[in-house]
Every structure is written in C-alpha cells, then in structure tokens.
Amino acid sequence: MRVDILTIFPSMFIGVLGESILKIAQEKNKLRVVVTDMRDFATDRHKKVDDRPYGGGPGMVMMAGPVVQAVRAVRAAEPADPGRLLLLCPRGRVFDQPFARELAQASRLVMVAAHYEGYDERIVECLQPELVSIGDYVLTGGELPAMVVLDAVARLLPGVLGDEQSTVSESFSPGNEGLLEYPQYTRPAVFEGRAVPEVLSSGDHAKVAAWRREQARLLSARQRPDLLSAGC
DSSP states (O other): OEEEEEESOGGGHHHHHTSHHHHHHHHTTSOEEEEEEGGGGOSSTTOOOEEOOTTOOSSOEEOHHHHHHHHHHHHHTSTTOOOEEEEEEEEEEEOOHHHHHHHTTOSEEEEEEOBTTEEOTHHHHHHOOEEEESSSSOOSBSHHHHHHHHHHHHTTSTTSSSOGGGGTSSTTSGGGTTSOOOOOOOSOSEETTEEOOGGGGSOOHHHHHHHHHHHHHHHHHHHOHHHHHTTO
C-alpha cells in the first residue's frame, strides 16, 4: 500500500514512521509512506497557507489554493491509482475498526491533515474527499489523526504482523464478535499475590476458548455496554 500524507508539519511524522510496526511494514515493503509539505504549493514568498476567515471570527483558516494544488499534484504522481482521498476533520465519519479494515483493502490512501481553525470549504467542494474523524473532540490539527489511521490500517496489511490471527481475535474484530478482547496474562504465574486463572494453564483448549468468550462479554458489559446493545 502507498499512503500519501499532506501536512504543513512533515517533521511530526519522522518519529512515528521510524518505530515499531510502521517501521516494520516499510522494511517488509508492505507499506510506502510519502509525506508532502503543502507549504511547497503556496504562491507567495512567505509560503502562506492560511488566512483570516471571511465574516470574522477567531483563528486562521487553511486556504483552498495550496491544499487543492498539493492534492492534485500528489495524486497525479500515480495517475493510474489516485487513491482514496481522506480529509481528517471533526465532522467526518468516525474512524473505527471496521473502517480500518475497509481502508486496508485499498492500494493507496491520500490523507490531508487540516490545521488551524479549519479549512476553506471549497477544498471539499473541489476535491470531494471522504471526511474522517477519530472521535468527538477537537485537536490542533489533522496530523495526529492521520497517524492513528495510518497505524490502524498498516497493522492489518497482510504480512505486516506475521501472525494474521492476532488481528482476528482482538477488540472490535469479527473473531471476537465485535466485543472487547478478553484479559491476557503472561509470566510470572503469581504477581503480588494475584495468580493467573487456572483455566489458562489447564491445556484444555475448549475450556480456554469458552473462558475467553465469557470474559470478553463480561468485560464489554462492564466497560462498553453499547457493544452488547448493538447486537454483539
């Protein structure tokens, strides 16, 4: 998969792309990430990408020109596969695990990280992107949401984690009935007087599976009852 990220703060991505699963995905040639600075498409010598909003109000608004030109240039780099275009913003479709699995089927994603108070609405009118939100709260910009989407999608790409089964039984996944994942334990067998449940050391795979299903339902009922009411 190729993922293009358009931002005005490209250095924010240096650390996250060089560590953990995202680094592994790139090393395995399962993922290619290209970060583009939208300031390179500004038309003035100060590389200005924002201005005051018409009608007044606080903050600055990202200008349509640099953003639209940047997106068009990036997508034109591979005209045979322009990719799914995502604009990270609070008013978009809420990102969740099913959405991540859907995006993982694409061969290319192009993500625009908006910033400041917002963006000129003509960006949406001209480009017709998919609007994506990572939750009902407001961040300074779209860079952190872009990282969240990238990480969630990359780990679902075939061959990235090595053990594909690990993504089937985790929280919100079909193999776990869309519920939260069951509790996990590792060595030592006893820690500060708390022992690992005996069933996990029994060697009885059927009992272990039943225990995990029950624990997933109990944990979901306690922490996320909405998952049960949704029919899980």
